[in-house]
Amino acid sequence: MSAVDLQGLRITIGGRSVVDDVSFTVEPGECVAIVGESGAGKSLTARALLGLLPAGAVSRVERLWIAGTDAAQLGPAGWRRMRGRRIALVSQDALAALDPLRRIGDEIAEPMEIHGLHPRDRPQRVLDLLTAAAMPEPERRARNHPHELSGGLQQRALIASALAADPAVLVADEATTALDATVQARILTLLRGIADGGTAVVFISHDFAAVRRVADRVLVMRDGAVVEQGAVEEVMRAPRTEYARELIAASTPAPRTAVAAPGAPLLRALSVSKSFDRPAVVDATFALGAGRTLGIVGESGSGKTTLARMIVGVQRPDSGTLEWASPQRVQLVHQNPLGAFDPRWRVGRSLREALQAAGVPRRERGRRVAELLTEVGLDPALASRRPREVSGGQRQRAAIARALAADPQVMVLDEPVSALDPTVRQHVLDLLARLQRERALTMVFVSHDLGVIASVCDDVLVMQKGVIVEQGLITDVFADPRHPFTRELLAAGQ
Numbered sequence: 001m002s003a004v005d006l007q008g009l010r011i012t013i014g015g016r017s018v019v020d021d022v023s024f025t026v027e028p029g030e031c032v033a034i035v036g037e038s039g040a041g042k043s044l045t046a047r048a049l050l051g052l053l054p055a056g057a058v059s060r061v062e063r064l065w066i067a068g069t070d071a072a073q074l075g076p077a078g079w080r081r082m083r084g085r086r087i088a089l090v091s092q093d094a095l096a097a098l099d100p101l102r103r104i105g106d107e108i109a110e111p112m113e114i115h116g117l118h119p120r121d122r123p124q125r126v127l128d129l130l131t132a133a134a135m136p137e138p139e140r141r142a143r144n145h146p147h148e149l150s151g152g153l154q155q156r157a158l159i160a161s162a163l164a165a166d167p168a169v170l171v172a173d174e175a176t177t178a179l180d181a182t183v184q185a186r187i188l189t190l191l192r193g194i195a196d197g198g199t200a201v202v203f204i205s206h207d208f209a210a211v212r213r214v215a216d217r218v219l220v221m222r223d224g225a226v227v228e229q230g231a232v233e234e235v236m237r238a239p240r241t242e243y244a245r246e247l248i249a250a251s252t253p254a255p256r257t258a259v260a261a262p263g264a265p266l267l268r269a270l271s272v273s274k275s276f277d278r279p280a281v282v283d284a285t286f287a288l289g290a291g292r293t294l295g296i297v298g299e300s301g302s303g304k305t306t307l308a309r310m311i312v313g314v315q316r317p318d319s320g321t322l323e324w325a326s327p328q329r330v331q332l333v334h335q336n337p338l339g340a341f342d343p344r345w346r347v348g349r350s351l352r353e354a355l356q357a358a359g360v361p362r363r364e365r366g367r368r369v370a371e372l373l374t375e376v377g378l379d380p381a382l383a384s385r386r387p388r389e390v391s392g393g394q395r396q397r398a399a400i401a402r403a404l405a406a407d408p409q410v411m412v413l414d415e416p417v418s419a420l421d422p423t424v425r426q427h428v429l430d431l432l433a434r435l436q437r438e439r440a441l442t443m444v445f446v447s448h449d450l451g452v453i454a455s456v457c458d459d460v461l462v463m464q465k466g467v468i469v470e471q472g473l474i475t476d477v478f479a480d481p482r483h484p485f486t487r488e489l490l491a492a493g494q
Contacts, residue, residue: 101391
């Protein structure tokens with residue numbers, strides 16, 4: 001019997017169809033991926049498997065069997081007994097999913113208490129689960145609170161918690177999206193191992209590169225419907241729909257051809273260091289060429305964001321110097337545009353504020369807002385909407401427009417596309433390339449995605465634990481990495 005047998009799922013919200021006639025099965029020991037852009041319906045489909053649809057959503061289903069139970073007939077109490085014991089969820093944001101006030105061991109033990117495991121057996125079961133989730137030092141980590149763990153360790157703790165009651169089905173909803181390449185590779189290997197151990201895994205993602213590493217079969221969703229499905233390698237090798245071809249191409253961006261920088265650099269960093277409770281950047285020395293894009297890569301906590309913020313001037317080095325060849329206008333584009341915009345203000349007001357700070361006369365600001373939105377490929381009418389009323393890709397373009405309001409010569413972009421779907425990500429990268437040509441911009445691009453770095457950057461710094469362990473032309477470093485950590489990063493990104 002299939003661990004998951006879903007037939008004819010339809011979901012409407014506010015009378016609008018958002019999932020239309022989705023059907024699939026998942027066998028024990030199999031990983032089935034659902035891939036598509038934001039709004040495709042993939043997360044709603046996954047949450048329908050857990051009885052966790054949002055308020056206002058109405059679902060109909062011809063058949064829904066989960067691990068031998070007719071879940072279509074379950075009421076709220078039945079779903080509560082089902083979740084954790086028969087089917088469990090691993091979400092994208094582990095820090096939000098874990099209780100910040102509870103230690104990791106207590107978090108993992110809770111499903112055991114709910115589903116009747118004897119108290120004397122729980123401590124050893126917690127350690128066994130953390131070990132199975134590849135958690136280093138499981139005894140110590142069980143005593144930690146979530147904020148004391150890195151993003152990758154938080155995700156492993158969440159996986160251990162999901163497995164606590166030994167469910168037959170594990171749903172991983174964008175569980176690796178925001179992770180560094182090496183951490184993502186470890187989590188994907190862990191999920192593949194869970195499937196190989198007999199658990200049915202449903203893997204939700206917008207990234208075909210991740211899907212290829214973990215899944216046996218894939219469903220491609222668009223606008224609430226499955227437009228293509230099959231074995232992963234077959235779909236990757238010969239996609240039948242143009243949409244699948246676009247997703248696959250966007251998941252593997254083409255590398256950029258970089259040439260050596262002519263003339264004197266625009267910026268020289270000489271032995272720059274910065275510490276907080278521990279060293280964040282240690283003796284960083286590098287140069288930034290005018291009109292070029294410098295990539296900074298490394299795992300979470302490697303110091304890349306701290307270095308970027310020092311380049312912008314938001315933070316000052318404890319020692320060392322940042323020497324500009326001449327005064328420069330430098331602007332920062334954040335990773336999270338939703339957090340960077342005031343949620344109470346309409347987009348136009350945020351742009352007008354930036355124009356005011358740049359000294360643009362009041363009478364010209366309305367016209368300049370429209371011009372900036374047009375320049376980044378947005379309808380000027382979007383100025384009347386609030387940040388939450390536009391898509392993630394539109395918010396990121398609006399954030400770039402706000403940075404352009406100051407007419408910068410240098411733009412520092414901190415993970416600007418990490419949360420975007422592959423096709424939207426590619427549109428934003430194409431936009432940045434066009435803006436660089438048209439405005440002669442110099443850019444610093446921070447990312448954990450080596451494919452993105454290879455496609456947009458001329459030069460690269462590789463950071464590990466605050467230290468630049470390798471640097472040079474992107475083509476040279478990626479083709480012939482000298483440092484073991486660089487080789488590990490590149491292998492993880494394959």
